[in-house]
Amino acid sequence: MFKKDACDLCGDCLVECQWMDVERDQAEEWMKQMINGDKTPVVDRCITCYACNEICPQDANPFDLIAELQEKYHLVPQDTINTSEQRYLFSGELKDVPKADRVMSICVFGKTDGHLIQGELYDLPRVGGKPYFCWILFTHMGAPSIQEKHAQEFVDRLAMTGAKEIVCFHDDCYAMLAKIAPEYGITVPFRPVHLSEYLVDYLKENKDRIKPLNIDVAYNRPCASRHTPEKEHFIDELFELAGVNRVERAYDREKALCCAGVKSMLGMGDAKADQEKNIRDAKDAGGKAIVCLCPMCMQSLSTVAEENKIPLIFLGDIARMALGEIDPPV
Ligand code: SF4
Ligand code: SF4
Known part of the structure; x- marks a missing residue:
């Protein structure tokens, strides 16, 4: 939930948002208005990627405030x-x-x-x-x-x-x-x-069976991961155990771009251009496959990934591939 007393109105949450272009003065003003319960353009433009909850230096949970207002102003019809x-x-x-x-x-x-x-x-x-x-x-x-x-x-x-x-x-x-x-x-x-902690433990227990995959992958971080960034190190540990190289890309870690599936779901416009931007970034960084933690991301990105001839791999399948249970796609 939004922690009003923690918010110092710095505006970082909206300035850093990858789904709208907001100047700092405007961000501060909109935050003040939203804290007062008023509607701002953020309420209609926020695609609910949760990133600002992670970005906020005060851990004030600004997305939770936006979500409350999306409900108050009926972003989605009650029916x-x-x-x-x-x-x-x-x-x-x-x-x-x-x-x-x-x-x-x-x-x-x-x-x-x-x-x-x-x-x-x-x-x-x-x-x-x-x-x-x-x-x-x-x-x-x-x-x-x-x-x-x-x-x-x-x-x-x-x-x-x-x-x-x-x-x-x-x-x-x-x-x-x-x-x-x-x-x-x-x-x-x-x-x-x-899941990533479980997979790491499993691979550690079966270390002698691992065949390093030696592939370069781009990681697609899902929206919900923003709630619990403290467990992100397990993703890196898993890749290391499986012999997978996580390429450095623009849209990763705190700068990750969500799959944009919600944009389509909420009728906020065509998500395809955003998905293409995401997948192009993965390829330009040298990724030969995109690893997804969330099955919903895989569903959202599947068409554009296929068009761009880059396979999507579920995170759990990385562990299965490393154990020789299934073949890598590349
Ligand atoms: S919610 Fe956080 S990032 Fe946003 S204005 Fe307040 S302190 Fe700054
Ligand atoms: S949840 Fe995502 S889209 Fe919404 S304001 Fe925060 S960063 Fe922007």
Whole structure:
């Protein structure tokens, strides 16, 4: 949530935004207006990439303020939000809840992206589907209150496994458990484990089986990663263990460009030019493939990546390739 008392109105959040062109004086003025609850052009232009929450030197969470105003000023019609909420609601009784010290949560990707959740890495008790949806999508829809409303039930359902550790397949679920739910005052009674940490541990335990991949890749950092930058070092460790060179590119780390999928979803214009800019940068930097942590990024970027003849690789597949379970595409 936005920490009004921490904000010194420096304007960095809006000046550094890659999705709008804002001068510092204007940024300061708009921040003042938004803190007063007023609408500014930011409310309509923000594509919800969360970057400014990471950029803010005071950790004031400026995106959370913008999101509140997107809800207040109905960026997305209430009917659309209600229909979407109904789509993800689960009201039945949970069946076959696995009981184990370590459980993987695969979010709602079992049906759409099951091919990414294959092989020995994923051979552990798991939960997934609607009951285990983390609701972060709704902050992308200008409805942060829906995310907050369902946060406790998300934590409670995972806690029913009795696990000491929940491995999060999706970055969004990790962000919810490691950062957002605690900010709501929700106690998370297990340790959330980010997929990258899990993969690093797995490769370390199987170090003698690793065949270095020796490929140059560009990394595509997803939006939710902005919530938990402290775990980013695991991405580098994973690449190092797998013998992958992460090329230096303009749009990486704090300067990462999100996949722009939300831009299309919210009808904020054609995302293709942004995606082409992102993929051109990856290629110009020498990337022979683009590694994605988020399956949604892979879906958003797939057409443009194919047109530009650069393969997309899911982060988990880097570990599978290093273990010889599947072949590298390049
Ligand atoms: S939210 Fe942070 S970056 Fe934005 S004006 Fe306030 S202190 Fe500066
Ligand atoms: S969330 Fe992203 S698009 Fe929105 S203001 Fe912050 S940096 Fe800009």
